[in-house]
Amino acid sequence: MDEENIIGPRLRALRDRLGLSQRALARKAGVPSSTVSLVESGRTSPSVGSLKRLLDAAGISLGDFFSSEFESPTKYFYRHDELTDISRGEVSYRQLGSSQDSSLQILYETYQPGSDSGRVMLSHEGEEGGLIISGRLEVTVDGQSRVLKAGDGYLFPSLLPHRFRNVGDTPCVVISACTPPTF
Numbered sequence: 001m002d003e004e005n006i007i008g009p010r011l012r013a014l015r016d017r018l019g020l021s022q023r024a025l026a027r028k029a030g031v032p033s034s035t036v037s038l039v040e041s042g043r044t045s046p047s048v049g050s051l052k053r054l055l056d057a058a059g060i061s062l063g064d065f066f067s068s069e070f071e072s073p074t075k076y077f078y079r080h081d082e083l084t085d086i087s088r089g090e091v092s093y094r095q096l097g098s099s100q101d102s103s104l105q106i107l108y109e110t111y112q113p114g115s116d117s118g119r120v121m122l123s124h125e126g127e128e129g130g131l132i133i134s135g136r137l138e139v140t141v142d143g144q145s146r147v148l149k150a151g152d153g154y155l156f157p158s159l160l161p162h163r164f165r166n167v168g169d170t171p172c173v174v175i176s177a178c179t180p181p182t183f
Contacts, residue, residue, distance in 0.1 A: 007051065010065065012040040012098070014058055021081045028057035037085050083108055090115035091164075105181035109174040111137060111166035121161035128178040129155035135172025138165045158182070 015025050015036070022040070026033040031053060038044040039054075046054070048062075055065050075097070083094035092110040109130075121140070131153040138147050142160040147167055156162065158178065166172040 007045065008040045008042045011036070011054065014060065014065070015040075016075065018058055020058070021079075022084060023081060025054060025057055029053040030057075033085060034087075040084070041086065080108075089118075091117060103180050105178045107174075107176045107178070109176055111135070111164065111172040111174070113166055113169050113171065116165035117163050119163075121163050122158075123161050124158050124182045126158045126178055126180050126182065127156070128158050128176060129153060130174045130176030133173040133175060135166060135170050136168035137172045137174060138167045139163075140165075 015022070018025075020028075022036040023033045026036045031050060035044075035046070035050065036054065039046050039051075051065075052062060055062060060068070078096055083096055084098070086093050086095050086107075090112055094108040094110075096106040096108070132148045132150050134150050136147055136149050138145055139154050139162070141154070141156045141162045146154075148154065164174075
């Protein structure tokens with residue numbers, strides 16, 4: 001396994017061992033909170049300087065980081081601030097747990113008024129479903145559209161072209177699940 005592939009899981013295990021959320025570690029290190037999320041998910045490889053700032057905030061040297069064994073404790077419960085921010089753009093996606101550890105991805109989504117999942121319809125393997133907690137969300141699946149409100153839900157095969165859009169004037173909160181994980 002090359003160094004790029006081990007930094008993310010090692011950083012997550014270290015952070016879990018210290019009981020820090022991604023935001024708390026980022027704040028202590030003086031880096032954007034998205035940096036920790038991107039490094040842990042393997043979507044970016046940090047510069048040595050960025051990694052050193054993160055490790056200094058965690059109280060460990062670069063040498064110890066690469067030579068120590070960190071095991072993430074088995075985790076069953078998550079506080080709101082422990083959800084992993086995997087957002088892209090105007091919609092906030094916060095993931096419960098790690099998609100690497102589960103075949104089910106659960107997201108806490110917040111769509112600001114007028115925001116959407118993108119102009120291009122999504123299509124991917126699996127199934128997905130969700131419940132609207134607050135606000136209004138237009139869901140389009142395979143050419144059919146419905147505006148859903150609090151208490152309404154959706155469930156469909158993810159290979160069907162789909163997209164989501166907040167058509168209300170207040171934020172829309174959705175709890176969704178997808179299997180297998182796609183983000």
